[in-house]
Amino acid sequence: MSSLLLAGGRVIDPANRRDDVADLLIRDGRIAAVGSQAGRQAGPDTRRIDVGGLVVAPGLIDIHVHLREPGETAKETIATGTQAAARGGFTTLVCMPNTTPAIDNPGTVALIQGKAEQHGVVNVYVAGAITKGIAGEELAPIGSLKQAGVVAITDDGHCVQNHELMRRALEYARMVDLPVMDHCQDYSLVSDGVMHEGYWSTLLGLRGWPATGEDLVVARNILLAELTGAHVHCQHLSTAGSVQLVREARKRGIPISGEACPHHFTLTDAAIAGSEKFWAADGQGVFGKASFPAPLPSWPVYDTNFKMNPPLRSAKDREAVLEGLADGTIEVLCSDHAPHCGYEKEVEFDYAPFGITGLETELALSLMQLYHAKRLALPEVVAKFTSAPARLLRLPKGSLSVGADADVTIFDPERDWIFRRADSVSKSKNSPFDGWPLKGRAVATIVQGTLLWSDESIRWLEATNPGPALVAK
Numbered sequence: 351m352s353s354l355l356l357a358g359g360r361v362i363d364p365a366n367r368r369d370d371v372a373d374l375l376i377r378d379g380r381i382a383a384v385g386s387q388a389g390r391q392a393g394p395d396t397r398r399i400d401v402g403g404l405v406v407a408p409g410l411i412d413i414h415v416h417l418r419e420p421g422e423t424a425k426e427t428i429a430t431g432t433q434a435a436a437r438g439g440f441t442t443l444v445c446m447p448n449t450t451p452a453i454d455n456p457g458t459v460a461l462i463q464g465k466a467e468q469h470g471v472v473n474v475y476v477a478g479a480i481t482k483g484i485a486g487e488e489l490a491p492i493g494s495l496k497q498a499g500v501v502a503i504t505d506d507g508h509c510v511q512n513h514e515l516m517r518r519a520l521e522y523a524r525m526v527d528l529p530v531m532d533h534c535q536d537y538s539l540v541s542d543g544v545m546h547e548g549y550w551s552t553l554l555g556l557r558g559w560p561a562t563g564e565d566l567v568v569a570r571n572i573l574l575a576e577l578t579g580a581h582v583h584c585q586h587l588s589t590a591g592s593v594q595l596v597r598e599a600r601k602r603g604i605p606i607s608g609e610a611c612p613h614h615f616t617l618t619d620a621a622i623a624g625s626e627k628f629w630a631a632d633g634q635g636v637f638g639k640a641s642f643p644a645p646l647p648s649w650p651v652y653d654t655n656f657k658m659n660p661p662l663r664s665a666k667d668r669e670a671v672l673e674g675l676a677d678g679t680i681e682v683l684c685s686d687h688a689p690h691c692g693y694e695k696e697v698e699f700d701y702a703p704f705g706i707t708g709l710e711t712e713l714a715l716s717l718m719q720l721y722h723a724k725r726l727a728l729p730e731v732v733a734k735f736t737s738a739p740a741r742l743l744r745l746p747k748g749s750l751s752v753g754a755d756a757d758v759t760i761f762d763p764e765r766d767w768i769f770r771r772a773d774s775v776s777k778s779k780n781s782p783f784d785g786w787p788l789k790g791r792a793v794a795t796i797v798q799g800t801l802l803w804s805d806e807s808i809r810w811l812e813a814t815n816p817g818p819a820l821v822a823k
């Protein structure tokens with residue numbers, strides 16, 4: 351029997367509509383009690399942490415993470431990726447199938463599950479591929495993938511271009527009751543673009559891809575969701591057009607949903623022209639009403655840590671994504687954590703791979719742009735990291751219900767800190783937010799009752815089993 355009492359925190363549990371100051375008791379890996387009775391139920395051998403002034407939330411969930419196993423362990427491993435998750439406050443991840451080889455068969459699913467069991471420090475769920483080898487030509491064995499335990503299918507990193515194939519995938523997925531997620535991108539429009547098509551791509555002389563390349567496939571998915579009745583979840587929405595399409599479709603009752611990543615609602619394509627241009631053009635508002643911090647984070651023009659897919663968009667798109675998050679059109683927040691080796695990114699912009707790391711910065715950036723910017727209340731932000739992704743993928747996670755797995759994130763929404771990519775525990779350092787002053791940070795991560803990680807600020811209370819010193823008092 352091991353037990354832990356989190357005393358006096360602000361417990362925010364959107365799944366149970368709870369937001370109050372309460373104690374939370376964890377016993378044997380499960381939530382044992384929440385509220386005033388929790389302290390009374392704690393036995394004499396219960397370890398206690400004073401979490402006054404902090405938020406106690408269900409363990410955060412990130413449903414869009416590239417752990418790079420199997421095949422690309424120079425970039426990340428299940429061990430390092432899940433450690434980065436724990437540091438960022440995440441207790442549950444869904445890993446993407448675009449590995450080498452792709453996760454398109456039950457054997458590879460079992461391999462990841464085994465490795466996650468052995469080396470992962472947080473819960474890892476697996477997404478399977480829609481098509482064999484993520485090649486977009488032939489359906490993967492969707493029924494067998496479901497049996498093997500995948501929680502969704504996606505060709506993320508790629509997008510099924512053939513509409514008939516996508517229709518069949520949706521029909522099969524519906525038959526076996528499996529959500530389908532899609533990286534929405536029309537190849538004929540995107541072609542060999544390396545950034546968003548607009549003013550800055552023209553100025554910088556880089557090949558652009560238009561927002562319409564995303565909008566078209568979001569529209570396709572809405573039509574196919576309507577035709578088949580299958581649920582389609584559109585990954586990392588980045589354009590004003592796609593947010594509006596999803597908003598209208600949801601109003602009509604189409605089974606469609608979306609997610610957003612902090613880089614798309616914090617940065618814009620101006621960032622590729624360097625920090626000076628970004629702060630002058632689109633940087634106002636990033637740090638809220640407060641004046642700009644000094645010194646401002648700086649980076650050079652053509653910095654490949656600002657190259658990702660979908661790309662950073664215009665200020666208008668960024669605002670639309672924020673509005674979509676604020677009005678509930680976009681229910682889920684995620685990182686699209688995509689680690690790459692330093693040498694891979696240290697090349698000309700055209701040749702660098704797409705993607706940035708995100709597990710350790712996503713909570714702070716989301717709190718800054720949504721909560722501190724007064725677009726959403728704190729429980730609404732927490733819901734997008736907990737109850738909403740759990741509901742979407744039917745994960746038995748994301749709540750603090752009595753009896754549930756004791757996955758808990760303790761965070762300080764007001765904590766000021768500076769992110770340094772050199773301090774990251776991810777194996778890769780390709781973050782654009784190096785040196786950024788951030789607000790809001792996880793201070794402890796608990797997975798199935800085990801305190802996995804905590805920072806130096808955690809306040810242990812004297813154990814209740816009285817030692818000699820206490821007796822003397």
Ligand SMILES: [Zn+2]
Nearest residue numbers: 506507533659
């Ligand atoms: Zn993607």
